[in-house]
Amino acid sequence: MAPSKLRLRQSEHPASSDAHHLARDKIQSLLQLAGISLDGQQPWDLQVHDARLYERVLSQGTLGLGEAYMDGWWDCQCLDQFVFRALRAGLRERVGVSAYEAWLALRGVVANLQSKARASIVGEHHYDLGNQLYRCMLDSHMTYTCGYWRTAEDLEHAQQDKLDLVCRKLDLQAGQRVLDIGCGWGSFAEFAARRYGAEVVGITISQEQAELAQRRCADLPVEIRLADYRTLDESFDHVVSLGMFEHVGWKNYRTYMQVVRRCLSDHGLFLLHTIGSNQSGVHGDPWMDKYIFPNGDLPSIAQIGKAIEPDWVMEDWHNFGADYDRTLMAWHANFEQHWEQLAVDYDLRFQRMWRYYLLSCAGAFRARKNQLWQIVLSKHGVHGGYRSLR
Incomplete structure (x- = not known):
């Protein structure tokens, strides 16, 4: 729309x-x-x-x-x-603190803004803006999370390297069944199935994402569902969540971790890829909440730690937040390059809004106010220890 x-x-x-x-x-x-x-x-x-x-x-x-x-x-x-x-x-x-931000803080304490009944709000507001917008902005596989720029020179390779890093951190093997919570347009599901021979179930709350992901993965052992994570109750060898935890909300972190635990096999791994905040909070930035990610909420180390205690073993915690600066700048360059094509459906005020979103976020990551974490968790601890990969 x-x-x-x-x-x-x-x-x-x-x-x-x-x-x-x-x-x-x-x-x-x-x-x-x-x-x-x-x-x-x-x-x-x-x-x-x-x-x-x-x-x-x-x-x-x-x-x-x-x-x-x-x-x-x-x-x-x-x-x-x-x-x-x-x-x-x-x-x-x-x-x-403005009066509006004080109201956001009060609302964040009193209400569960990311309840099951409200889960679809961000999907409709942000992810259903139109697939053409994201085709123009993202890499060819439409990966809408931070790229991994350790050796990559462009966005395409940074995103491929990130997806491969996730698979290697899981020690993903052919035939293993993986749950992808917040699968987006199916980039990880397609990559894991095609490159590693995995069977993947991806869930999203966005109708637009689900339809495109289903078409992209039609010839692969991939199932894409339009569903809330709280409905899941089946077994998987591994679980991944790439860029979805920011929509869970601090009141639901514990529930989220319990859902993942009941779906993960005893010897499997859970990889959580999320933007993180340097301090605990109960609401997002006021402008970002109103215009980009309604009800978004960045977790802190303390909030994640409380949510996983005492049911998980933390095997690895990898911060490459500085890479999000470069990813966002690449997305912005793509957006501006394709603006003439997008202007058919979006007005000048939208252009300024989207530009402000991408560039202000790039500045925040550059200032190290926001982080990007990949956290590997196991239920009982990897026998002999987990080997961290970078």
Whole structure:
């Protein structure tokens, strides 16, 4: 589905009130801490088109900053560099918590935003935006998770190397049965079946993903289901989850791990590939929650640790979060390269929204505020010890 057609709001005359000048001065002093200027000459400087920006950011925080960009109130030649510098300097913490973010925190404590009844929301909002968008942005196999750039020189090889790394970490053998929780468009299922001879069951909550994955894997021992993970109760040699745990929610981490445990054979391995946060929280970024991943929630080491205790043995914990910066920049380059083709179905405001999503995330990973973890778990511990692979 394509977003509704909305026009960018035009610049208006700057307000002349004392409040406006105070807001501008405060924003300017904050930005200087990160080496960023207003209307400066560096590629990471903000070019302000609407003076209402300053008060909007101070009152609404990251939500106001992102929405103002979508509305055309400001631009930046290198948005990723701006976000990187702002986060490294701790500017978000200096601005403080907005009323909207406080409401998100309260909502995250009181409600289970990722309950079974609400599981399909993110699928409909994000993953069902249209397969053509993701075909244009991703690699040829439509792998929508972080690539592995240890030796790769381009996105295609980085994604293939990541999928192969997952299979090698599982010591995947021909004929073994694998559960892929959050299978996306079937990239891992296809790779594991074609390259390693595995039998794969993939589940997703996205109708668009399920239909395409079923077509792609029609000639392989792969079954794609439109299902919630909580419905699973059957045995598999291994379980993988690549880029889905971010949608589980902190209230459901324990349930998620219990489901995986009941589906995994006693001698099997579970590989969890997830974005991670440096600190525990109960909600995602306000702008990201509203426009990109509704009800998304990044887990921390402590939250994952609590969820797996005492039922799992942690065999390996691999962080290659810096690789997500390079992956996102490659996705952004593909998106912009194919924009003329995509503009038939998506408007200019969507372009600015999607650009802000990709580049702000790249900046966050570059600043090491977000991580990418691959965690290998076993039920009883690998006899003789697990051999870590990189």
